[in-house]
Amino acid sequence: MNSSIRSRYFWPAAMLVTLALLAIGLVTVQSTSAQSATAVINTGALNVRSGPGTQFSVVDVVYQGQVVTMIARTTDNSWVFIRTPNVVDGWVNASYIIPSVPINTLPIIGAITPTPTPPPTNTPVPGTTPTPVQPIYATAVVNTGALNVRSGPAPTYTILTAVYQGDILVMLGRNGDGSWIYISTPSNVVGWVNAKYVIPSIPIANLPIIGPVAPTPVPGTATPIPPTPPPTAVPSSAVVTTGSLNVRSGPGLSYSRADGLDYGQYVTLMGRNLDTTWIKVTTPNGKQGWVNGKYIATTLNMNTLPVLTQTGTGIVVTGVLNVRSGPGPDYSILTSAPYGANMTLLGRTSDNRWLRLRAPDWTEGWANGAYIATSLDLNLLPVLAGPVPTVPAVPGVPPGIPPVVPPPVDPGNTASLRACPNTACAVTGSVYSGLSVTATGRSADNTWIFVNVNNGQQGWIPAQYVVLAVPIESLPVLTTPTG
Structure with a gap:
């Protein structure tokens, strides 16, 4: 009987316990559902990182179409802290996910760190307890082909790397x-970049003002000497x-290509x-070479740079x-250069009438200086070389221009005269070598x-x-009638 009574009272109690457990389970499920925010991966493969930035290590990878749980965000909403299907927590770039709720509704946190181990109970030194600082991650995107990262906030500081x-x-x-x-690169190099060439995620004015970062002092050592600022006078x-x-x-x-530079890159001037038509420089990657002075800008007067080579440039006119082969018309012809060719000037005769030069085909020899601008x-x-002997003046030839030294007469070596400056035009006659x-005139491009x-x-x-006995530019430009 007693047993029967215990059984009769036990059943309702068991039912109550079961119902209570079901109720608790129902409440738990409802609460979790209400707080979960998800996102769908919207790129082929997305790295999950240990911190909110590409400089942090990869802890997992998620793929197109996978669903992740969103937990928190950075202040600028550019990175989201998530949990992957592999139950790995980490940060992903918000540009590559489709969130189920607005990202700005997620809680803001800094970098997630493991649960800290309780610190040892050392007696703190008075006045040395640091004030905790919550990290704020503001980012910027590089908006130029290549951007130098420097050791200080000016183009005169040394280059640490490039982004x-x-x-x-x-x-x-x-x-x-x-x-x-002052930034940190994807490869964890810290330094300074010119603000004109980045797109910041927050107003730059919101960043703290800092000076160039000095090395961390070693305890017990003297205060480090601040870095010497770069010279500004030169x-x-x-x-x-x-x-x-x-x-x-x-x-x-005519020289070979040793390196290349992009718009906006800085170079160090050497000479x-x-x-001053060519400047020797050191490039951002440490290579040395020559660049055309027309395509670089500096506040320095480049004529004050040291002369590193006794050469100049000239153009055939x-x-x-x-x-x-020598400074005079009697020497043999080594090569020839067309109108407009760039010549490297190497030397001169004492009277400046003939120039030693290097042609575009790398042949070195002498040419009449009257035909080089x-x-x-x-x-x-x-x-x-010494002066070239003076030749007798010829009527109609400008002073300083030597007379024509005609080639040997060769009636068998002929050329056609044409009705217009084109080989497709009709032949109007012929001439032979030495005639x-x-x-009386020339074409606009000096080729006829x-x-x-x-x-x-x-x-x-x-x-x-x-x-010709005179520079070709002294002839008038003639036009041929059309129609």
Whole structure:
């Protein structure tokens, strides 16, 4: 009987316990459902990192279409702290997920760190207890092809590394006027970048103002000496002002390409050639070479740079210029250069009438200086030969221009005269090697000359077949009628 009574009272009690457990379970499920926020991965593969930035290590990878649980966010909403299907917690870039709730509704946290081990109970030193600082992660995206990271907030500081278009930087501080930002790169290098070339996630003015970071002092040592500021009286750097700039092994277009620079990159100035048309520089990656001075900008007067090579540049201003084995028309022809060719000037005769030079095909020889235009003071070139003997004046030839030395007469070596400056035009006559003709005009590009022959023939002939007694530019430009 007693047993029966115990059984009768026990059943309702068991039911009550079961119902209570079900109720508790129901409440727990409802609470979890209400607080969960999810997101769908919207890229092929997405790294999950140990902190909110690409400089942090990868702890897991999630893939297109997977669902993750969102837990928290950074202050700028650019990174989200999530839990993966593998139950790994970490940070993902918010640009690559589709959230189920607005990201700005998530709680803000800094970098998630493991549960700290209780510190040892050492007696604290009075006045040395640090004030806890909650980390704030503000980021910036590099908005130029390549950007130098420097040791201080100015282009005169040394280059530590470079970051590239699209790289994400962690912003740590700024200088007083906000023109330079102290950052951490994806490879964990800290330094300064020019604020003009990044897109910040928050106003730069919101960053703390800091100076160049000095090394952390070792306890018990003397206070470190602040870094010496760079010299400002004589700037030693220049910025590239063209989209892409070749760095060459020597001061001229004929030299091989040694490196390349992009718009906005800084170089260190080392020296120049005689006429300051080419500048020797050190590139951001430490290579040395020569760049065309037209495509870099600096506050320094580049004429004050040391002259590192006794060369200049000149441009051919006649139809075809012969380069000879010696300084005079009697020497053999080594090669020739067309109108507009760039020549490297190496030296001169003592009277400046003939120049030692290097042609675009790397042949070195002598050419008549009257047919080379240059901004260089020829007296700066080294004297490599004595004066060229003066030739008798010829009526109608400007002073200083030597008379034509005609080639040997060869009636079998002929050239056609044409009705217009083009090989497709009709033939109007012919001339032979060594025949004297009168040049009365030229084409606008200096490649054709209009001549009159003593027998009444006239027409156009390629300039390369004519030896002129005057610079080709002295002839008038003639146009041929059309229609």
